[in-house]
Amino acid sequence: MKWNxxxxxxxxxxxxxxxxxxxxxxxxxxxxxxxxxxLWVGQPVSVKLADLDVICVTLNCxxxxxxxxxxxxxxxxxxxxxxxxASAVASPSGPAQIVPRxxxxxxxxxx
Numbered sequence: 001m002k003w004n005x006x007x008x009x010x011x012x013x014x015x016x017x018x019x020x021x022x023x024x025x026x027x028x029x030x031x032x033x034x035x036x037x038x039l040w041v042g043q044p045v046s047v048k049l050a051d052l053d054v055i056c057v058t059l060n061c062x063x064x065x066x067x068x069x070x071x072x073x074x075x076x077x078x079x080x081x082x083x084x085x086a087s088a089v090a091s092p093s094g095p096a097q098i099v100p101r102x103x104x105x106x107x108x109x110x111x
Contacts, residue, residue, distance in 0.1 A: 029054040
């Protein structure tokens with residue numbers, strides 16, 4: 001996802017982070033200067049849904065205006081490899097049964 005706050009704000013006549021910070025405060029969302037800078041300049045790691053609601057109300061926009069999908073950046077999993085194939089046990093009654101494996105290398109308890 002691409003964070004598009006700055007362009008969305010500019011399309012609505014908000015050109016400075018401090019202007020948006022004041023407008024958000026008027027709607028009940030107090031943001032520190034550091035967090036506002038991170039929202040304005042960069043790609044935030046996380047945004048609270050409640051904060052996202054206030055940003056959308058303040059800018060009169062939707063979440064789709066702020067978050068732009070980038071499907072080309074998603075990597076597709078490779079075809080089924082040998083370790084994954086080894087965890088499937090063939091069943092005479094139908095398709096292969098998936099046997100769970102722990103990620104930390106420890107064995108599962110006996111059944």
